[in-house]
Amino acid sequence: MYITGIGKTKFGILRQGLPELCYEAMQKALKDANASIEDIEAIFVSNFLAGSAQSQLHINSLIASLLPGIDIPIIRIETACASSGAALHQAIISLSKYKNVMVLGAEKMSGVGMKEMTSCIAEAGDRMLDQKEGVIFPASYALIAQQHMLRYGTTVDDLALISLKAHKNANLNELAHFAYKTVTRDMINNSPIVSTPLRLFDCSPISDGAAALIISREKKDGRSIKILASALRTGTISLAQRKDITSFPAAKAAAEEAYAQAGMTPDKIDIAEVHDCFTIAELVAIEDLGFCALGESKGWIRQGKTSLTGQLPINTGGGLKANGHPIGATGASQVCEIVTQLRREAGARQVKKADIGLTHNVGGVGGTVAVHIFRRE
Amino acid sequence: MYITGIGKTKFGILRQGLPELCYEAMQKALKDANASIEDIEAIFVSNFLAGSAQSQLHINSLIASLLPGIDIPIIRIETACASSGAALHQAIISLSKYKNVMVLGAEKMSGVGMKEMTSCIAEAGDRMLDQKEGVIFPASYALIAQQHMLRYGTTVDDLALISLKAHKNANLNELAHFAYKTVTRDMINNSPIVSTPLRLFDCSPISDGAAALIISREKKDGRSIKILASALRTGTISLAQRKDITSFPAAKAAAEEAYAQAGMTPDKIDIAEVHDCFTIAELVAIEDLGFCALGESKGWIRQGKTSLTGQLPINTGGGLKANGHPIGATGASQVCEIVTQLRREAGARQVKKADIGLTHNVGGVGGTVAVHIFRRE
Secondary structure: OEEEEEEEOOOEOOOOOHHHHHHHHHHHHHHHHOOOHHHOOEEEEEOOOHHHHHOOOOHHHHHHHOOOOOOOOEEEEEEOEOHHHHHHHHHHHHHHOOOEEEEEEEEOOOOOOHHHHHHHHHOOOOHHHHHOOOOOHHHHHHHHHHHHHHHHOOOHHHHHHHHHHHHHHHOOOOOOOOOOOOOOHHHHHOOOEEEOOEEHHHEOOOOEEEEEEEEEOOOOOOOOEEEEEEEEEEOOOOHHHOOOOOOOHHHHHHHHHHHHHHOOOHHHOOEEEOOOOEHHHHHHHHHHOOOOOOOOHHHHHHOOOOOOOOOOOEOOOOHHHHOOOOHHHHHHHHHHHHHHHHOOOOHHHOOOOOOEEEEEEEEOOOOEEEEEEEEEO | OEEEEEEEOOOEOOOOOHHHHHHHHHHHHHHHOOOOHHHOOEEEEEOOOHHHHHOOOOHHHHHHHOOOOOOOOEEEEEEOEOHHHHHHHHHHHHHHOOOEEEEEEEEOOOOOOHHHHHHHHHOOOOHHHHHOOOOOHHHHHHHHHHHHHHHHOOOHHHHHHHHHHHHHHHOOOOOOOOOOOOOOHHHHHOOOEEEOOEEHHHEOOOOEEEEEEEEEOOOOOOOOEEEEEEEEEEOOOOHHHOOOOOOOHHHHHHHHHHHHHHOOOHHHOOEEEOOOOEHHHHHHHHHHOOOOOOOOHHHHHHOOOOOOOOOOOEOOOOHHHHOOOOHHHHHHHHHHHHHHHHOOOOHHHOOOOOOEEEEEEEEOOOOEEEEEEEEEO
16 A cells, blocks of 8 residues: 655635635645546545535535546545544545545634634533633643652753754755744743743644545555555543543554554664644654653753654654644645655655655544554555 | 444433443443453544533543553544544454454433533534535434435425334334434424424434444353444545435445345445434435445335334434434444344344344534445354
């Protein structure tokens, strides 16, 4: 099983609506694969909040309307911020039936008031335990950060380093939400507190964008990237239901399964895109994925191990923090970055050793986690 | 591939919330299959409007919270009113990976104001072409009915006969929304016009409910029902994008593919559950499924061919019209009825010859259509 095509729109506050974003990403992926829509046998669309924010459900049929004469199966998958990771997982399973399928992740988040958008995003949390108590996502991840600091000695400076790295990488990614934006330590340190200890620069932005992947049973050419593993796990929706909030059981289980499928240990991974919806989430991810022991991720960021020239470059495209986080598109966008790196097509942000890459896509506070592993052939 | 367990809650205006409905349906299906949740390797949850109506997305993780200690992959699928048909389709494909999976369809529709609920349902239509123009679903199906009448001579009496049959069957189905409710021709004829020519009794109700299916690679016992075909097709979202509105191209394509998979012609089907969200939709379905030629379905209902004792009993459980239409649960509920009939467990509404059954589940005005065929072994 291979990724034979990728397409990503610019991420950011964009003038386009959801259908236009979808169309652009689809066309880019088809062009990248040197394929036509007639080659695609099914489409797995992932979108999180078009119903709540734009009164538009049944997106799969909306996509069909963009493709005259095409009546293939198109379905929508939603698992909060892990929607396109879950869609990819299903797409891969469906290769038992199909030769070529598409994953299309898209989200239109701008154009909605900030208060309303905050409510929409909160729909990924439990209505009773989280929403009614005001435990929106910045608050949940702030609780995680507080616990992580208390238990492991992680500091706000560690979080700032993650933000700084994300913006440095995004600066080299023309499609990133914060492309060409120089961010300094001072800007991060002086940004407003969102939820203690998280500042504005610890939080991923509200982005529009779409990303598409073409998944094929057979290798197409030298640019095809092999899929070594696809694991999806689900856990409880609210932090209130967990004994320990500094690690996500679903992430650890998905990672373990993925490594088993790929027949490898975490140290074999060259690059990773992890779900840094908040800076603290990147540290939790590094630990959940087994790159280091619990509590030791702070050392990794302090020593620059995850920078572009480090031992294991993480979020080379800027991550959710600076590449952007159009929710339904995020998992597919992570794969676009890994594929670009494995193909040696990442230009100024190209990592030197990039043969095996991993993506880690999280819904909510670890309620859904998809982990995929890819290899250059 | 087999259906080895089914579970359905009562449909209607219920006191339970979404999680309770889900839990009940899951437990019923597990009990029916004589299985435990540990036997289930993945769950495909289908739900349409919990985000828009109850501010609750990420339902797959909400389900995980109901199942302590279980961290299997759970994903949510949404394709409007065809959500659980699409979930079943994916579940069947996933048997290439798993031995036993569950489809869980659920919807909580009551407790929301009628105007707000009408808006939520309209999210299955195009925001620009349908919603903004006021073309809500009763209006869309009224246009279809008008065209069908104009072209084929179908009458309001034909529609009334469908409603009458649905209520007659539901009267024998204790879990139906309108169980034990006697409906007469006079009640139908005197009910208020919703959208000409559709009256109240031509429209399926707002229902709460859930239905679960256990899908297995291997046959379990004599009550296991074989899955002969699973086809899903997608088409344009709005009637405004179609040349002909008296037939759904996606339904015809899905039906053709399903018959090909099953290696049979439409005349081999003994019983069918079709998507009668409005009475006219049952006539369109009978034609799209190839049970008769275009325009000839009126003869079928006039001659009683689709009644419990007819040549091809249709919607023996009461259909969407009288069994109820909790959107995300509807496709799974149709399968529950077919399985019950094929097992000879339908009691007072048991059909005499029931060896091969078909389900036809539609999203929007034919934007998504799932067709499945089952056989008693």
